[in-house]
Amino acid sequence: MKIPWSGRAHSFEKKEINFLTNIIKNADPLTQGKYLKLFEKKFGNFIKKSNVFAVSSAAAALEIISLLLGIKKNDEIIIPAHTYCASAIPFARNGAKIVWSDINFKTRTVDLGDIKKKITSKTKAIVIVHLYGYAVDFRNIINFCKKKNIKIIEDCAQAIGAEVGGKKVGSIGDFSCFSFHAQKNMTTLGEGGIIYVKEKKLARKVPGLRHNGHCNYRFKRKNYWVPAMGNLDLDLKGVWPYKFTISEIQCGAGIVMLKRLNALNKKRIKRAKKFIKEMSNFDELQFVNPTEKNRHVYHLLSAYYQPSKYINKNDLIEILFEKYSIKCAVQYYPLYKYALFKKMGQGSKKLLNTEKFYNNMISFPFHVWMSDKEFNYMIRSVKKSLLSLQKLRNK
Ligand SMILES: Cc1ncc(COP(=O)(O)O)c(C=O)c1O
Numbered sequence: 359m360k361i362p363w364s365g366r367a368h369s370f371e372k373k374e375i376n377f378l379t380n381i382i383k384n385a386d387p388l389t390q391g392k393y394l395k396l397f398e399k400k401f402g403n404f405i406k407k408s409n410v411f412a413v414s415s416a417a418a419a420l421e422i423i424s425l426l427l428g429i430k431k432n433d434e435i436i437i438p439a440h441t442y443c444a445s446a447i448p449f450a451r452n453g454a455k456i457v458w459s460d461i462n463f464k465t466r467t468v469d470l471g472d473i474k475k476k477i478t479s480k481t482k483a484i485v486i487v488h489l490y491g492y493a494v495d496f497r498n499i500i501n502f503c504k505k506k507n508i509k510i511i512e513d514c515a516q517a518i519g520a521e522v523g524g525k526k527v528g529s530i531g532d533f534s535c536f537s538f539h540a541q542k543n544m545t546t547l548g549e550g551g552i553i554y555v556k557e558k559k560l561a562r563k564v565p566g567l568r569h570n571g572h573c574n575y576r577f578k579r580k581n582y583w584v585p586a587m588g589n590l591d592l593d594l595k596g597v598w599p600y601k602f603t604i605s606e607i608q609c610g611a612g613i614v615m616l617k618r619l620n621a622l623n624k625k626r627i628k629r630a631k632k633f634i635k636e637m638s639n640f641d642e643l644q645f646v647n648p649t650e651k652n653r654h655v656y657h658l659l660s661a662y663y664q665p666s667k668y669i670n671k672n673d674l675i676e677i678l679f680e681k682y683s684i685k686c687a688v689q690y691y692p693l694y695k696y697a698l699f700k701k702m703g704q705g706s707k708k709l710l711n712t713e714k715f716y717n718n719m720i721s722f723p724f725h726v727w728m729s730d731k732e733f734n735y736m737i738r739s740v741k742k743s744l745l746s747l748q749k750l751r752n753k
Contacts, residue, residue: 491657
């Protein structure tokens, strides 16, 4: 048996493919049409919010959010260093100084205490990343941020369907983004995203910013081609708009996958619980446990491997790959250590938990299309590998 690190999280069912085939055959227009409107409506219902817009990716959503924030020179944005680079690049590109925050070792997500310590008079916003599909409970800093006029951005790229206190993540902060990239809990054919903007006035600016400034004329026109076929205008003073639109077929995929998302998430949660329970006799492998209070949706299945003098997570990854053909991954290299961020002046001194976790973490393949047979094979193989490493540890 072979378990790859898959480039797609799930497959599409026959009736979903039929629905999409119909769009391919008949949709006119093929972009910015009725499926876009329907997908946005359904996603809005899903997180129980309006002001929801579909875009080409979560990175595009974050780019628009950073424009809406109106970042000025010397503004600071606090972002965890333990996340994917897209959580930070849009803010840096738009001129913010990134203040990297550490993670909480227990939750493996942003440390709210560390964020509070890093807030200064220059802090414009903080980014809460619901990484790995873990729901970050940040409710106790909302009032604190409100008082200081600091905006909260939820990066829910990995956490569609996760919940905090019964509310969907992405519906609590001032702004949020979701990703439908190929490996996410649901995909709109490889790429796609959502932006949510709480403030109505700001939300109105999103359609133009995502589509080259296209808008209606303010005056009533006699002929549709006069003075031009369509109008272009600015939504934000002095800010060029982008082209971040998403096709009708992708929106169709979003509509059908939203119907199945809960079932897919339930499968992830059930499997994660099973895996964690099966590994409970191995103290060296430490997971974030499922909670009853908040809902984690386990986009990934990651663990901390407690290293000993001679054995570390690389030994486990190697055995799983060489002996059992199971391809694990290591995520997320502290962003401030990448040449990209360093060369752009966004380095940082070491963050302890961020580096400790990265240095000792292992992420098991967790695509939802993995068969039960393969999943059980992975459980058996990990146990056997851990036992063989225990023997070496004890030598
Ligand atoms: C935490 C996080 N934020 C943002 C993104 C960007 O998503 P997209 O690929 O849709 O731009 C990703 C994608 O992997 C991510 O994991």
